[in-house]
Amino acid sequence: MTTDVTDIAVGAIRSGLLGSGFMARVHSSAARTAGAVLVGVATSSPDRAEAAAAALGVARAEVDAAALLAASDIDVVHICTPNATHAALALAALRAGKHVVCEKPLATDVADARALVEAAAERGVVTAVPFVYRYHPMVREARARVAGGEVGTLLSIDAAYLQDWMLLPGDENWRADAAAGGPSRAFADIGSHLCDLVEFVAGERIARLTARTRRVFERRGDGAVTNEDIAALLVETESGAVGTLLVSQMAPGRKNALVLELHGSSESLRFEQERPEELWIGDRAGSRLLLRDPATAAPDSARLQRVPAGHPMGYQDAFDGFIADVYAAVAGETPDGLPTFADGLRAAVLTAAVLESAESRSWIEVPA
Ligand SMILES: NC(=O)c1ccc[n+]([C@@H]2O[C@H](COP(=O)([O-])OP(=O)(O)OC[C@H]3O[C@@H](n4cnc5c(N)ncnc54)[C@H](O)[C@@H]3O)[C@@H](O)[C@H]2O)c1
Numbered sequence: 001m002t003t004d005v006t007d008i009a010v011g012a013i014r015s016g017l018l019g020s021g022f023m024a025r026v027h028s029s030a031a032r033t034a035g036a037v038l039v040g041v042a043t044s045s046p047d048r049a050e051a052a053a054a055a056l057g058v059a060r061a062e063v064d065a066a067a068l069l070a071a072s073d074i075d076v077v078h079i080c081t082p083n084a085t086h087a088a089l090a091l092a093a094l095r096a097g098k099h100v101v102c103e104k105p106l107a108t109d110v111a112d113a114r115a116l117v118e119a120a121a122e123r124g125v126v127t128a129v130p131f132v133y134r135y136h137p138m139v140r141e142a143r144a145r146v147a148g149g150e151v152g153t154l155l156s157i158d159a160a161y162l163q164d165w166m167l168l169p170g171d172e173n174w175r176a177d178a179a180a181g182g183p184s185r186a187f188a189d190i191g192s193h194l195c196d197l198v199e200f201v202a203g204e205r206i207a208r209l210t211a212r213t214r215r216v217f218e219r220r221g222d223g224a225v226t227n228e229d230i231a232a233l234l235v236e237t238e239s240g241a242v243g244t245l246l247v248s249q250m251a252p253g254r255k256n257a258l259v260l261e262l263h264g265s266s267e268s269l270r271f272e273q274e275r276p277e278e279l280w281i282g283d284r285a286g287s288r289l290l291l292r293d294p295a296t297a298a299p300d301s302a303r304l305q306r307v308p309a310g311h312p313m314g315y316q317d318a319f320d321g322f323i324a325d326v327y328a329a330v331a332g333e334t335p336d337g338l339p340t341f342a343d344g345l346r347a348a349v350l351t352a353a354v355l356e357s358a359e360s361r362s363w364i365e366v367p368a
Helices: 022-033 046-056 065-070 083-095 110-123 137-147 186-202 315-330 341-360
Strands: 014-018 037-042 076-079 099-102 154-162 206-214 230-237 242-248 257-264 268-272 278-283 286-291
Touching: 014 022, 014 065, 022 037, 022 046, 022 076, 022 315, 037 046, 037 065, 065 083, 076 083, 076 315, 083 099, 083 110, 099 315, 099 341, 110 341, 137 186, 137 257, 137 268, 137 278, 154 186, 154 230, 186 206, 186 230, 186 242, 186 257, 186 341, 206 341, 230 341
Parallel strands: 014 037, 014 076, 076 099, 154 242
Antiparallel strands: 154 257, 206 230, 230 242, 257 268, 268 278, 278 286
16 A cells, blocks of 8 residues: 555655665554654665565655655655664765664764764754663663662662574574674674663663673674674673673574663662563562553653553554654654664764773773
């Protein structure tokens, strides 16, 4: 089904998609839920764009990214392409005056990420990077408990992000080639989400880290592997909390196991992304599972709860909440906790620190 662009309501936000893979499907669904009109899509070829327009219900297939960015009837561009293309596409989109949602990693090095932050500030447009796990209501609940003092002084962090989709030597993907995926794979791909969540919930930054990385196979299928499969980090935060973070795309049986556990002087909190309806709260007297319920939630958690208690919310719901906030920002609001290009730059800085530490086998002070 295609949309007739002449039917677009006055004032509706008009969106364009770059890419038509997994994330383009997630973005297009969320954009439509937020009330946007999907005006154009471009992919790596005109034929694929035609197929994507039909599959995703987008009004127009564009011949390439340049054509989509030149379109005057597109306000917001969603960049859902391989990592190494992000920086150039995002810069071109900013120069074309678009609001930009760019998938992580925002750029594959710090200089490019910083240039994007500067270019966005000059133009005053809305920018966003989908650190989408911020949009699980129980993550906001955890953040509110830290900010409200229930957790006490942060002592330690136990966190991991584990997957198994790259377990076998025949498991291939463009991400394993640094030319398309960037010099870091596991950390930039999923460790960036984990660090973003640590800093978002804890309300403070990782000040220093030491990392070890591991590349298990030198080749996958026909291609050389030129980035890491696994990263293990020791971290220390600004306030002195210490923590361990394990990031792997070769952990058998683990599919999307992002787990964040914080230990404070009063209580501990544990959030598991695969059980997003729950927050485990522990103290000396016992422990309990807090279940998502808008009736009792912290305000910032309640506002993201799209269905009543007992009606499970998941990944797409979190993404819908994220995109709703992006479009609210485009409409002039300032939603709390929206991850912007500045957060994408932060992830690039942490990724560079991880790679530098793994190379030098030393502690690295992470630039603020
Ligand atoms: N935020 C999240 O939770 C999350 C989850 C998964 C992936 N991602 C990110 O999303 C991005 C895309 O991942 P994916 O899994 O959808 O990949 P994918 O391989 O499924 O899709 C990539 C798409 O990009 C298109 N493409 C390639 N070069 C292009 C170009 N120059 N112009 C236009 N289109 C082009 C391809 O045709 C394809 O449709 C990656 O950067 C990844 O890190 C984010």
